[in-house]
Amino acid sequence: GKVRWQDIAALHSLQEKEGLRAANKLTKGHIQFENRKMNVKLAAQTLSRSVASGLRFAEESNSLMDCSGTIEFCEIIDHLFDVFNSRSPLARGFKHPLNATNWAETKIFLRRARYYLMTICDQSGKRIVEGKRRMGILGFVFNIDS
Template sequence: MCNQLGCELKGDPREPLQTSFLHPVTGEKVFVVMDACHMLKLAHNMLQAYSPIATATTGQINWRYINHLNDVQKKDGLHAANKITDKHVYFENHKMRVSLAAQTLSRSVSVALRTMRDLGYSQFKDCEATAEFIEIVDRLFNTMNGRNPRAKGFKAPLGALNWMERKAFLSRAREYLFTLLTKDGTPVYQSKRSIKIVLVKFMT
């Protein structure tokens, strides 16, 4: 549909994409933005399918830390302020449920992973890259999905007061996503499960 309307979203993401088309009556530009909920599900499913994923700086992003977190919480009978359960780990029959993706790739899970590491749980020793990935994706989702005018932080909608801060974050997040590599060294954005974050026009 986007291509039929005059957009081009399949090129090299490092090059400017054609993310708008002209309204046939007014001649004004109409911009296309990917559905944030669907993009979150793609990121979630990609993490589980492609782990481990290499980053340029902090090591490997790995789904196994989600497994470890669930195992520890089940064993101890306590949750570290997150909603991870078996249904989040074994989600094969529920890949289209946004709630599972949102609860897995959430700041609370990122904080929980780092907390387990800081408490000395050996299985979380190298979880920083995973925690960072989850935190960035959570912020991207909140930025693109924000609609409550009373919300704060990254859940607040884009506006004049937070635009420069958000623009800087979106630029950093975009470059970060370009650094991610699959096991065979292929950039994730060139893989079959590419994550296209169409933010080019926001940053120009």
């Protein structure tokens, strides 16, 4: 599917119009981020599992059209943030630090995520890692490889 920023902006607009949030932290600051491009916390909140869940709910309730590509992208990026920032031994799932018991599952996910990131294409069909805006994707790939 297609990953579109418009899907996230549409979810924010829908939440503003309805006066409710779909259990996410999306605000106007997340949508109009131009002055805060380097804010990782903002990016993590925008590309999170809760935003993916909100998009899925809006899609299923016919409030938004097909956003499956955006949902998948948000879920993968959220899982990657969880793996990269894992440290608490009490955490569950991808937030749990790497160890012998969860390494196999995490390795499968990391391989899948790496392939996904390396094959994402822009609107013209050119892979992102071959374009001018490749550094964000390559940063994730280098972390995966590490």
